[in-house]
Amino acid sequence: MLRIGITGGIGSGKSVVCRLFQTLGAPVYDSDARAKWVMSHDLQLRDELTAAFGPETFDNQGQLNRTYLARxxxxxxxxxxxxxxLVHPHVGRDFAGWAAAQEAEGHAYILKEAALLYESGAYQQLSRIITVFAPQAIRQARVLRRDPHRTPEDILIIIGKQMSEEEKLERADYVVYNDDEQLLLPQVLRLDAEFRA
Ligand SMILES: CC(C)(COP(=O)(O)OP(=O)(O)OC[C@H]1O[C@@H](n2cnc3c(N)ncnc32)[C@H](O)[C@@H]1O)[C@@H](O)C(=O)NCCC(=O)NCCS
Ligand SMILES: Nc1ncnc2c1ncn2[C@@H]1O[C@H](COP(=O)(O)OP(=O)(O)OP(=O)(O)O)[C@@H](O)[C@H]1O
Structure with missing residues (x-):
C-alpha cells in the first residue's frame, strides 16, 4: 500500500483536493483534525499542554481553546x-495505527493531509509527497473568506511559520496546481490512476 502525503501552504486547497481523492475511494487522514482530537482526548497530552501554556488552554467546558493557543x-x-x-509525536503514532488498519482493508493507497509534512518530519513515514500549489494572493483571499476571524496579518504570520512554497515544490514528487487556472479533477484522476497501477 502506498502512503501518499499531501501538503501545501495555508489556503492552498489541500482539503478540497483530498475531498476529490475521497470521492474516488481513497482513505484520507486529516492531520489537523486528528491533532485537535488527540489534544482534546489524550489525558497525558492535555496535562502537558496545560503545564506548558497555562489553564486557559482548555475552556470551562474542557474544550481546547484554539483561539488562545493560536494567539x-x-x-x-x-x-x-x-x-x-508536544503534539507531532502523538499525530505520528496515531497515523501509524490508522495506516495499519487501512492496509488490512486492502487499499491500494492512502493519503495523509498535513500543512507541515516536511517541517514535522512526517514525510519520513510516507512513500511519496504531493504539494498543492496556489499563489500567495489567492491563498490569502481564500483563507479570509473561509476564516472570517483571521486578519490579513494573522495569515501572513502563519505563512511565515511554514516552509516556503519554492522549497515544497522542489521537494515534492507531484504538484497539483490549484491556481484558478488549471482544473483540479483531471490532475487528481491522473494521480489516482498512477497510484492504483
Ligand atoms: C494552534 C491551533 C490550536 C490553532 O487552531 P485554529 O483552529 O485556529 O487553526 P487551524 O488548526 O485551522 O490552523 C490554521 C492553519 O495554520 C497552519 N498551521 C497549523 N498548525 C501550524 C503549525 N504548528 N505551524 C505552522 N502552521 C500551522 C495550517 O495551515 C492550518 O490550516 C492549531 O493550529 C494547532 O493545534 N496546531 C498545532 C498542531 C499542528 O501542528 N497541526 C498542524 C498539522 S499536524
Ligand atoms: N479551486 C478552488 N476554487 C474555489 N475555492 C477554493 C478552491 N480551492 C480551495 N478553495 C477554498 O479555499 C479555502 C481553502 O481551501 P482548503 O481549506 O482546502 O485549504 P487547505 O490547504 O486545506 O488550508 P489550511 O492549511 O488552512 O487547512 C476553502 O474555503 C476552500 O473551499
Whole structure:
C-alpha cells in the first residue's frame, strides 16, 4: 500500500483536493483534525499542554481553546516549537495505527493531509509527497473568506511559520496546481490512476 502525503501552504486547497481523492475511494487522514482530537482526548497530552501554556488552554467546558493557543503559538516561535514538539509525536503514532488498519482493508493507497509534512518530519513515514500549489494572493483571499476571524496579518504570520512554497515544490514528487487556472479533477484522476497501477 502506498502512503501518499499531501501538503501545501495555508489556503492552498489541500482539503478540497483530498475531498476529490475521497470521492474516488481513497482513505484520507486529516492531520489537523486528528491533532485537535488527540489534544482534546489524550489525558497525558492535555496535562502537558496545560503545564506548558497555562489553564486557559482548555475552556470551562474542557474544550481546547484554539483561539488562545493560536494567539500564543503563532506569535512566539519558541511557544510554537514547544506546541509542535508536544503534539507531532502523538499525530505520528496515531497515523501509524490508522495506516495499519487501512492496509488490512486492502487499499491500494492512502493519503495523509498535513500543512507541515516536511517541517514535522512526517514525510519520513510516507512513500511519496504531493504539494498543492496556489499563489500567495489567492491563498490569502481564500483563507479570509473561509476564516472570517483571521486578519490579513494573522495569515501572513502563519505563512511565515511554514516552509516556503519554492522549497515544497522542489521537494515534492507531484504538484497539483490549484491556481484558478488549471482544473483540479483531471490532475487528481491522473494521480489516482498512477497510484492504483
Ligand atoms: C494552534 C491551533 C490550536 C490553532 O487552531 P485554529 O483552529 O485556529 O487553526 P487551524 O488548526 O485551522 O490552523 C490554521 C492553519 O495554520 C497552519 N498551521 C497549523 N498548525 C501550524 C503549525 N504548528 N505551524 C505552522 N502552521 C500551522 C495550517 O495551515 C492550518 O490550516 C492549531 O493550529 C494547532 O493545534 N496546531 C498545532 C498542531 C499542528 O501542528 N497541526 C498542524 C498539522 S499536524
Ligand atoms: N479551486 C478552488 N476554487 C474555489 N475555492 C477554493 C478552491 N480551492 C480551495 N478553495 C477554498 O479555499 C479555502 C481553502 O481551501 P482548503 O481549506 O482546502 O485549504 P487547505 O490547504 O486545506 O488550508 P489550511 O492549511 O488552512 O487547512 C476553502 O474555503 C476552500 O473551499
Amino acid at each position: 500564543v503559538a503563532f506569535q512566539d516561535p519558541a511557544q510554537l516549537a514547544r506546541l509542535n514538539a
